[in-house]
Amino acid sequence: MSDIADEQDVAEEAVRLEIQLSAVRARLDHPLPSSASDRHPAFPPQALPSHSLLLLSDSALPLGSFAFSNGLESYLAHRPFSTNSKAASEAFPHFLTLALTTLAATTLPYLLAAHRCPKQLQNLDATLDACALCPVARRASVAQGKALLTLWERALRADAGDSPAALALGEFSVVLKRRPSPCDSDNELSGHFAPIWAAVTCATRIKLHESAYTFLLNHARAVVSAAVRASVMGPYAAQGMLASGWLRREIEDMMVRNWEVGVEDAAQGVPMCDLWVGRHELLYSRIFNS
Amino acid sequence: MPSPFPATTSSIPGKGHVHLTLLPPFTPTFSSLTYTYPLKLLPSVPHTISPPSTVAQPNETLFPSPPQTVPLVFLLTYGGGLVAGDHIDLSIRLDLRTRLTITTQGSTKIFKPSTFPPTTTRQDLSVHVSNHAALWIAPDPVQPFAGSLYAQKQIFNVESGGSVGFVDWVNEGRKARGERWAFEGWRGRNEIWEIYDNGLHKKRMLVRDAVALDGKDIQGRMDGMGVFGTTLLRGPLFRLMADFFVEEFKALPRIGGRNWASASDAVPKLTLKEEWRKKRLQREREDGVLWTACHVRGCTVIKFAAKEVEGAREWLGSMLREEGSVGREFGDGGLMFVR
Numbered sequence: 001m002s003d004i005a006d007e008q009d010v011a012e013e014a015v016r017l018e019i020q021l022s023a024v025r026a027r028l029d030h031p032l033p034s035s036a037s038d039r040h041p042a043f044p045p046q047a048l049p050s051h052s053l054l055l056l057s058d059s060a061l062p063l064g065s066f067a068f069s070n071g072l073e074s075y076l077a078h079r080p081f082s083t084n085s086k087a088a089s090e091a092f093p094h095f096l097t098l099a100l101t102t103l104a105a106t107t108l109p110y111l112l113a114a115h116r117c118p119k120q121l122q123n124l125d126a127t128l129d130a131c132a133l134c135p136v137a138r139r140a141s142v143a144q145g146k147a148l149l150t151l152w153e154r155a156l157r158a159d160a161g162d163s164p165a166a167l168a169l170g171e172f173s174v175v176l177k178r179r180p181s182p183c184d185s186d187n188e189l190s191g192h193f194a195p196i197w198a199a200v201t202c203a204t205r206i207k208l209h210e211s212a213y214t215f216l217l218n219h220a221r222a223v224v225s226a227a228v229r230a231s232v233m234g235p236y237a238a239q240g241m242l243a244s245g246w247l248r249r250e251i252e253d254m255m256v257r258n259w260e261v262g263v264e265d266a267a268q269g270v271p272m273c274d275l276w277v278g279r280h281e282l283l284y285s286r287i288f289n290s
Numbered sequence: 291m292p293s294p295f296p297a298t299t300s301s302i303p304g305k306g307h308v309h310l311t312l313l314p315p316f317t318p319t320f321s322s323l324t325y326t327y328p329l330k331l332l333p334s335v336p337h338t339i340s341p342p343s344t345v346a347q348p349n350e351t352l353f354p355s356p357p358q359t360v361p362l363v364f365l366l367t368y369g370g371g372l373v374a375g376d377h378i379d380l381s382i383r384l385d386l387r388t389r390l391t392i393t394t395q396g397s398t399k400i401f402k403p404s405t406f407p408p409t410t411t412r413q414d415l416s417v418h419v420s421n422h423a424a425l426w427i428a429p430d431p432v433q434p435f436a437g438s439l440y441a442q443k444q445i446f447n448v449e450s451g452g453s454v455g456f457v458d459w460v461n462e463g464r465k466a467r468g469e470r471w472a473f474e475g476w477r478g479r480n481e482i483w484e485i486y487d488n489g490l491h492k493k494r495m496l497v498r499d500a501v502a503l504d505g506k507d508i509q510g511r512m513d514g515m516g517v518f519g520t521t522l523l524r525g526p527l528f529r530l531m532a533d534f535f536v537e538e539f540k541a542l543p544r545i546g547g548r549n550w551a552s553a554s555d556a557v558p559k560l561t562l563k564e565e566w567r568k569k570r571l572q573r574e575r576e577d578g579v580l581w582t583a584c585h586v587r588g589c590t591v592i593k594f595a596a597k598e599v600e601g602a603r604e605w606l607g608s609m610l611r612e613e614g615s616v617g618r619e620f621g622d623g624g625l626m627f628v629r
Binding site: 074077078094098101105127129130131133134135138257265266267268269270271272274275278279282283284285 | 477479495496497498499500501502503504505510511512513515518542543544545546547580581582584586587591593594595
């Protein structure tokens with residue numbers, strides 16, 4: 001594991017120097033070589049949001065995220081208010097915090113590590129697999145991770161260039177599709193969502209903090225949209241919650257708390273979530289897969 | 291936000307080492323059993339285990355004849371608890387075909403630090419289980435008092451034919467004094483590693499179970515529960531028990547399902563096991579026990595929570611006694627913690 005840490009240090013150093021370099025270049029009035037549109041007043045430098053970021057934050061991204069309530073359905077079924085939608089909508093922000101805390105505490109360190117050092121993608125996926133002990137959550141993570149890998153290969157890779165992250169994704173895909181040999185147990189890959197997300201965002205030049213923020217916001221959106229379909233709240237209340245300063249602060253708080261946490265120290269912060277998500281399999285009727 | 295777990299502590303190491311070996315023909319003997327303050331290791335009378343007649347033995351290489359006795363070691367701390375800065379560092383090594391039970395004589399209390407900045411109380415356990423050996427660790431829960439700061443790490447290195455099972459649970463603190471998850475921080479990490487090429491000591495991590503309860507609103511996250519725990523099982527000696535937990539989990543009643551049977555329906559004659567299950571489910575409802583069990587990566591993970599420690603103890607005891615492996619393979623000492 002220490003070589004992961006070392007590589008991370010070097011990668012962080014490189015990012016820091018790149019930022020310094022571009023700042024110095026800007027002062028020298030040497031704009032970075034880029035497309036011709038750079039000088040047009042419609043495109044002031046750094047003013048447009050990242051094109052890839054807009055794509056990846058789309059709720060219609062074909063990852064199947066809508067199929068997962070991330071524990072909400074089971075959480076509601078475990079309460080007395082399962083038939084009382086007013087009480088359910090009052091309890092919802094609490095659950096959203098718990099769901100985000102769980103995701104951030106267990107997977108954000110892997111996302112950050114994979115983005116900082118995409119070469120470690122396979123190691124990180126293997127380690128995360130050993131830490132994902134809840135079968136329902138494992139299925140959700142692997143389904144979305146593999147879907148994103150497919151999306152990368154079929155749609156995003158063409159214009160992404162040959163960054164280390166793009167190469168890491170290519171190698172990952174080859175190893176993942178290889179028939180596992182019984183004696184080669186070190187090379188078992190699963191395709192978990194967080195590290196694949198990190199590599200894809202890194203390869204499409206989305207910055208680390210944007211990648212992490214979008215990952216958490218997408219998760220919040222999946223849980224909120226599940227709440228709409230589970231009749232916990234209406235669509236306007238749902239958008240209101242997504243737009244709220246409260247949610248922003250929650251996400252920022254979780255990024256701050258996990259920013260320096262190494263993958264070794266990633267841990268479940270809400271043990272009850274493991275129980276709710278794990279007991280999703282016991283629900284009599286289900287609309288979601290988690 | 292700074293981590294509440296300081297990087298350095300002025301820790302007083304309580305080192306312990308247990309090495310169990312098998313003398314011919316089948317007599318387990320401690321070739322080493324050492325400890326320093328504040329740790330105390332107290333070996334009790336070894337428990338005789340009955341010859342393995344109850345279990346069908348698929349083949350002799352998987353289940354060679356067991357040792358005649360299973361030693362029991364009490365893991366104790368002075369005053370029944372750990373003060374801030376205490377550091378317990380215990381290593382256990384089980385040689386070929388030995389078995390060992392580790393238990394406690396009451397919950398391990400974690401006291402609040404009196405210094406500022408607060409120092410973390412730590413417990414580290416490092417285990418090596420050889421082929422055909424088996425370890426069962428069944429302590430009472432850890433009881434972290436308000437304001438305490440605690441971190442534990444348990445690493446199990448298991449050779450491919452070795453077995454390990456343990457219960458790791460934590461409660462809300464001193465409930466009688468109104469403490470409900472009022473500690474500063476509680477961290478637990480359990481890892482099971484498989485040693486798959488003994489000659490080269492190559493190993494890979496099978497599972498890592500990590501919980502970190504710190505930061506804001508720990509009580510809110512626990513959703514009214516008073517105890518939370520994990521049981522991890524690995525290896526041939528725990529195979530039957532692992533399958534039992536998973537089967538019972540699958541047999542739990544569906545949540546949100548309706549009971550269509552009417553009172554006039556003939557009540558089917560229940561088997562002894564169904565009768566036991568019915569009673570257990572009734573207790574689970576009363577005690578607010580929630581649990582899951584699943585096989586994952588060659589291990590079995592059982593998670594449970596209950597309103598109070600006694601409810602969890604009752605549930606765990608009922609499951610372990612009904613299944614029977616612990617009593618049969620480790621003797622009564624392995625069930626003392628659920629008495």
